[in-house]
Amino acid sequence: MLRFALRRNLQIVPTVIVVALLIFVIFSVVPGSFAASLFADGKRAADPQMMARLTQELGLDKPLMERFVTYVTDLARFDLGTSFRTRQPVIDLINDRMWASLQLAIAAMVFAVLVGVPLGFLAALRPGSVLDTVTMIGAVSGLSMPQFWLGLLMMYVFALQLNWLPSFGYGDGSLQNLILPAVTLGVTPLALLARTTRAGVLDVLNADFIRTAHSKGMSEAKVVRWHVARNALVLIVTTVGLQFGSLIGQAVVIEKLFAWPGIGSLLVDSVAIRDIPVVQGTILVIVLWFLIINTAVDLIYAAIDPRIKQE
Amino acid sequence: MLKRLSLAAMLSLGVASAALAEGERYGGTLVFTAPYGSSFATLDIQASPNTQEEFITQAIHRALYSWDSIDNKPVLELATSADVSDDGTTYTYHLRQNAVFHNGKPLTADDIIYSYKRIASPKNAFPGASFVANIKGAEDFIAGKAEDISGLKKIDDHTLEITFTGPINPGFPLMQNTTAIYPSNIEDESTFAKNPVGLGPFVFREHVPGSQVVVEKFDKYYEEGKPYLDRVNIVLMAEDAARDVAFRNKEIDVSVLGPTQYQAYQGEDALKDHLLEVAEVYTRNIGFNPAFEPFKDKRVRQAINHAINAPLIIERLVKNKAYPASGWLPISSPAFDKDKAPYDYNPEKAKALLAEAGYADGFEFEVTASPNESWGVPIVEAILPMLKKVNITVKPKPVESSALGDAVTSNNFQAFIWSNLSGPDPLNAMRCYYSKTQQSACNYTSYSNPEFDKLYEAAQQERDPAKQNDLLRQANNIVQDDAPVWFFNYNKAVMAYQPWVHGLVPNANELAVQPYEEIWIDDTAPASRK
Numbered sequence: 001m002l003r004f005a006l007r008r009n010l011q012i013v014p015t016v017i018v019v020a021l022l023i024f025v026i027f028s029v030v031p032g033s034f035a036a037s038l039f040a041d042g043k044r045a046a047d048p049q050m051m052a053r054l055t056q057e058l059g060l061d062k063p064l065m066e067r068f069v070t071y072v073t074d075l076a077r078f079d080l081g082t083s084f085r086t087r088q089p090v091i092d093l094i095n096d097r098m099w100a101s102l103q104l105a106i107a108a109m110v111f112a113v114l115v116g117v118p119l120g121f122l123a124a125l126r127p128g129s130v131l132d133t134v135t136m137i138g139a140v141s142g143l144s145m146p147q148f149w150l151g152l153l154m155m156y157v158f159a160l161q162l163n164w165l166p167s168f169g170y171g172d173g174s175l176q177n178l179i180l181p182a183v184t185l186g187v188t189p190l191a192l193l194a195r196t197t198r199a200g201v202l203d204v205l206n207a208d209f210i211r212t213a214h215s216k217g218m219s220e221a222k223v224v225r226w227h228v229a230r231n232a233l234v235l236i237v238t239t240v241g242l243q244f245g246s247l248i249g250q251a252v253v254i255e256k257l258f259a260w261p262g263i264g265s266l267l268v269d270s271v272a273i274r275d276i277p278v279v280q281g282t283i284l285v286i287v288l289w290f291l292i293i294n295t296a297v298d299l300i301y302a303a304i305d306p307r308i309k310q311e
Numbered sequence: 312m313l314k315r316l317s318l319a320a321m322l323s324l325g326v327a328s329a330a331l332a333e334g335e336r337y338g339g340t341l342v343f344t345a346p347y348g349s350s351f352a353t354l355d356i357q358a359s360p361n362t363q364e365e366f367i368t369q370a371i372h373r374a375l376y377s378w379d380s381i382d383n384k385p386v387l388e389l390a391t392s393a394d395v396s397d398d399g400t401t402y403t404y405h406l407r408q409n410a411v412f413h414n415g416k417p418l419t420a421d422d423i424i425y426s427y428k429r430i431a432s433p434k435n436a437f438p439g440a441s442f443v444a445n446i447k448g449a450e451d452f453i454a455g456k457a458e459d460i461s462g463l464k465k466i467d468d469h470t471l472e473i474t475f476t477g478p479i480n481p482g483f484p485l486m487q488n489t490t491a492i493y494p495s496n497i498e499d500e501s502t503f504a505k506n507p508v509g510l511g512p513f514v515f516r517e518h519v520p521g522s523q524v525v526v527e528k529f530d531k532y533y534e535e536g537k538p539y540l541d542r543v544n545i546v547l548m549a550e551d552a553a554r555d556v557a558f559r560n561k562e563i564d565v566s567v568l569g570p571t572q573y574q575a576y577q578g579e580d581a582l583k584d585h586l587l588e589v590a591e592v593y594t595r596n597i598g599f600n601p602a603f604e605p606f607k608d609k610r611v612r613q614a615i616n617h618a619i620n621a622p623l624i625i626e627r628l629v630k631n632k633a634y635p636a637s638g639w640l641p642i643s644s645p646a647f648d649k650d651k652a653p654y655d656y657n658p659e660k661a662k663a664l665l666a667e668a669g670y671a672d673g674f675e676f677e678v679t680a681s682p683n684e685s686w687g688v689p690i691v692e693a694i695l696p697m698l699k700k701v702n703i704t705v706k707p708k709p710v711e712s713s714a715l716g717d718a719v720t721s722n723n724f725q726a727f728i729w730s731n732l733s734g735p736d737p738l739n740a741m742r743c744y745y746s747k748t749q750q751s752a753c754n755y756t757s758y759s760n761p762e763f764d765k766l767y768e769a770a771q772q773e774r775d776p777a778k779q780n781d782l783l784r785q786a787n788n789i790v791q792d793d794a795p796v797w798f799f800n801y802n803k804a805v806m807a808y809q810p811w812v813h814g815l816v817p818n819a820n821e822l823a824v825q826p827y828e829e830i831w832i833d834d835t836a837p838a839s840r841k
Contacts, residue, residue: 036716038360038438040681041347042593042730043821045743045753046720049453053436085352088504096520155556167557169546170522256349259548261521265349274713 008298012291019287023280024071028064034084035060037273058084071280080284081277085270090281094263098285100170101262104254105247107182109240112190117236120197125224127202135194142191147250151184151257168259181258185251189243193236200235204228234305241297245290339832340542340840341812342564346823349549350521355503356488357430360438365824366545368488370526371413372509375404375423376486380816380826383643383735385482389418389492389510390471399478399774400447406469410533412494413514420471424463425495428452431460439489445481447474478774483736512538512828522547532828539814539831561837564812567823568805570630570685576807587806589817590634590642592734595686596796597678597694598756603725605676610668612794616654618661618701624693625800629685633800638791639733639740641801643819645776646737646783651791653798661701673702679719679727681712686730690799720751727755730802735820737783741767744790756795763789811836 035051038044055061059070074081080090123132158180159167171177204210205228213223252264263282270278345351345366352359356368377388387393390404410418427446430439433455443449448461462474475481484490494508507515512534513526523546528538548554551569558566568576568586576582599606599615606612625633637653640646665671681687691707698705710718719727731753733740742748745767746759763786770782791798804822808815814829832840 030714031717032711032713033717034713036720037713038716040712040716041362042686043362043732044360044438045732046716046751046755047438047441048720048749048751050436050438050440051720051751053433053440057436086504087353087355087358093520100521152552152556155553159562160556160560163560167560167562168548168553169562170519257550257553259349259522259546259550259553261350261519261547265521265549269348269350272711272713 004302005299008295012288012295015291016284016288020072020075020280020284023283024068027274027276027279028067032274033060034058034274034276040273080281083270083278084275085273085278090277093266093278094281094285097261097263097266100260101248101251101255101264103173103178104181104185104251104260104262105244107178108186108247108251109189109244111182111186112193112243113240116190116193117197120194121201121229121232123194124198124201124205132198136198139191139194142187143195145187147184147188147253148257150187151181151254154180154184155258170259170261181254181260184258185247185254188250189240189247192243193239196239197232197236200232201228204231207231230304234301237297237300237304241293241300245293248286248289335539335813335831336833337539337831338541338841339539339836340544341540341827341830341832342544342546342562342840343825343827344548344554344563344565344567344823345545346548346551346554346567349547351518351524351547353504354507354515354518354524356491356507357426357437357439357493358435358504360489362821362824365488365821367507367515367524367526368491369511369824370513370543370545370827371507371511371515372488372491372493373410373511374486374488374491376482378486378735378818378820380818380820383645383819385480385486385735387482388486389423400476401472401474402481403466404471404473406471407533408469410510411531412510413508413529414494414496416494416496418492418510419468419495420465421468422492422495423471424460424465426492427463427490428460429493429500430490437489439487442484442487442490445475445477445479445484447476477771479738480736480776483739513543516542526827534828538828540827543827558807558809561809564832564840565806565808565815565823565825568632568807570628570632572807573632573805574630576805582807585808585810587808587815587817587822589804589819589822591802591804591822592641592643592732592740592819593730593802594636594639594641594733595633595690595728595730595799595802596636597691597726597728597799598719598724598796599726599794600722600724601757601795602722603676605668605670605674606726608668608670609793610664611670612797613654614661614664614668614670614701615698615703615797616794617657617664618703619694619697619797620656621653621799622656624690628689628693629800632803632805633685634803636798636800638787638798639744639796640737640783640787641733643801644734644737644740646741646780646787648784648788651788654794658697658700665701665703671702673704675704675706676725677706677708679708679710679715679724681710681715681729683712683730685802686728686799691728719755722750722757728799729755731755733801737780737787738770741770741783741786741790744786744795758790758793758795760789760793763793809836811840 035054039046083090083093119135123135126132155167158165165180166177169177210227213227251262252268255262255265267282345363347363351364352361356364373388375389376385379386389410390406392405394403427443430437431443431449431453433453440453446460446462448457451457452460464472466472512529512532514529516527517525523544526543528541554566555572557563576586599612601607621635625635634642635653637651678691680691688707688709695705718724743753744758744763746764748754750757766782766786770779773779773782806822811832813831815825818824
């Protein structure tokens with residue numbers, strides 16, 4: 001088990017290196033520059049002297065190779081660099097935003113798991129029932145609804161019409177402010193979970209060992225708890241893991257819409273103004289987050305299903 | 312007679328009580344919005360050229376001059392008076408005796424000298440450097456060739472002499488937010504980015520990155536009786552649709568409107584009476600590159616101006632949130648020529664002009680455009696069929712905003728569509744057509760006309776504002792006739808505000824930026840604001 005865990009963890013390193021390389025290359029070739037973004041809104045005239053000074057100060061006048069070497073050596077020392085825009089260390093900016101992002105992702109996932117898994121389970125145990133039909137229609141709508149539109153709908157209903165919750169912002173970090181963005185973000189994984197849980201459970205229910213369990217005279221409740229749930233869990237954990245990993249990336253839209261101070265909105269803003277160190281740092285953090293969750297999922301698999309470890 | 316008298320008395324009583332009811336009220340919280348992005352870059356506003364940070368500056372900081380939105384001109388802010396030398400280049404400022412920084416330090420001439428040196432320091436690439444560069448000796452200081460800025464001279468603690476490079480109106484450059492005055496007694500300058508200290512009516516309290524900045528009333532603010540509010544929450548709300556919901560839900564006190572919302576709000580009884588509108592100082596245009604063969608001919612450029620039905624686009628696409636442009640200088644400019652008519656929509660004339668220029672069969676050109684709804688790809692798509700009628704094929708070349716800036720300043724375009732600053736200072740606005748202005752500075756269309764240059768140089772030397780404006784008006788009309796751009800429109804900014812908010816002003820420079828110290832909220836405000 002230890003060797004397996006170690007091997008999985010070591011795989012993160014080359015992945016991060018490749019990603020770091022890719023980000024560097026992409027942002028070296030896309031058009032647009034930080035200095036030019038400062039007057040992109042046309043609200044001030046371009047100032048070539050300032051642009052030149054800025055380019056020099058930020059080291060953007062140096063050859064690409066030299067910049068790349070600096071980037072890599074800094075990275076090796078876990079230094080993500082300094083933001084062009086704020087002139088503060090990138091790690092501080094990420095640190096300011098990371099907690100809000102985690103809060104949102106965790107809340108959305110908890111919501112999705114608590115609602116999606118039981119619904120999928122119940123639907124599978126009673127296929128063709130009203131509950132099953134309603135759940136599956138709900139799941140398809142949940143998956144196909146654009147998050148931006150769903151968020152606006154939620155705002156309209158729960159903030160404007162019912163006046164139960166605030167429509168935007170972090171507030172003082174209270175649960176009230178978290179509910180709308182978390183639920184909006186949680187709808188897609190919820191729908192996916194309900195569907196995969198249903199499919200997984202249905203699969204298991206038709207398996208030979210369930211028939212055997214029944215024929216041994218095991219009670220329905222025991223069969224579901226000991227055989228169905230445990231075997232369906234592998235599929236559920238995979239879905240949860242994949243979804244959880246990508247939630248921080250998906251949260252970009254939700255964060256913008258609800259003015260939620262996470263790293264997603266930091267990333268979007270930074271891309272628009274070509275604040276490259278922040279873009280690189282944020283993407284790396286998101287990738288790292290994805291990899292860690294994935295590794296955790298693999299380890300959990302091995303714990304649930306000993307067959308995986310032996311492969 | 313008696314009846315009429317009593318009616319008059321009643322009316323005057325009514326007016327009197329209304330005046331009382333409208334009396335300024337102290338206290339409460341204003342929830343203001345910063346709509347230009349989902350974060351504040353820094354709280355060290357000397358380092359930031361962005362409009363977004365001006366929302367904080369207005370509360371916390373003060374510059375030597377400020378903008379008077381009612382009289383539409385810069386006025387002295389940190390000085391009570393200024394003596395001007397005969398040649399108009401040296402100003403002796405008598406600074407306010409009662410201005411105090413939030414850290415308790417009284418304002419002195421040293422603070423202004425310190426601040427201007429910090430802004431112009433060769434170690435910092437600060438955006439305000441170009442404004443300070445109007446001071447004599449500043450160019451050398453910026454280039455690292457001098458220890459001091461020779462034009463800055465302290466007479467005593469409250470008297471400061473500034474010598475400028477020419478007879479300019481120093482109010483325009485030195486009212487800029489990026490020239491705000493900081494206290495000279497802060498040891499560690501890096502603290503400005505997280506803990507700003509200024510002379511403004513509100514003291515910095517809290518910054519939740521990506522969410523909001525909170526400021527609270529400064530008891531020692533120099534203007535008596537101001538500010539009215541106890542607290543201002545400046546919240547970040549970049550999404551139009553989300554801002555709309557929050558405004559309707561009374562969670563925010565003001566909202567800047569885009570074209571679609573403007574149209575919607577005008578149609579709703581509850582909202583239409585609380586819209587503040589102003590002609591801002593931006594001119595939307597399509598700039599033509601004279602290096603592209605067909606654009607060398609003035610008749611071609613004029614033909615394009617005649618071939619496009621600008622009022623129709625303004626009505627249908629921009630939802631009347633703009634004024635048709637009749638030249639470069641906008642309606643809010645003191646040198647605006649109200650008698651000058653815009654190019655009329657006249658495809659026949661356009662065809663004739665094109666034929667004269669040898670382009671009867673038309674030609675094809677590319678317009679570099681950002682996705683902006685008011686001055687980007689959607690507008691290019693709208694002119695496409697209009698120009699097709701005169702045989703000109705237009706191709707939009709979509710780029711991101713930061714790439715648009717790069718393409719234009721490196722002269723890498725056939726045509727571009729943009730919104731450009733054209734005020735409030737007409738002299739500075741017309742600089743963009745002066746042949747000695749670099750293409751990469753703001754002479755984006757490489758404009759050069761000796762007749763214009765003569766007028767512009769005369770205006771530079773003219774000290775009588777009325778005569779200066781007259782010269783600039785003539786210069787502006789030459790540009791209009793030469794048509795280096797397609798004159799599209801001047802922006803109309805619209806801000807919706809809650810009925811309990813008072814004291815907002817029509818700020819032509821940037822409507823969204825308001826003098827918080829003048830704002831007060833009345834009794835009808837919800838409990839959360841009181």
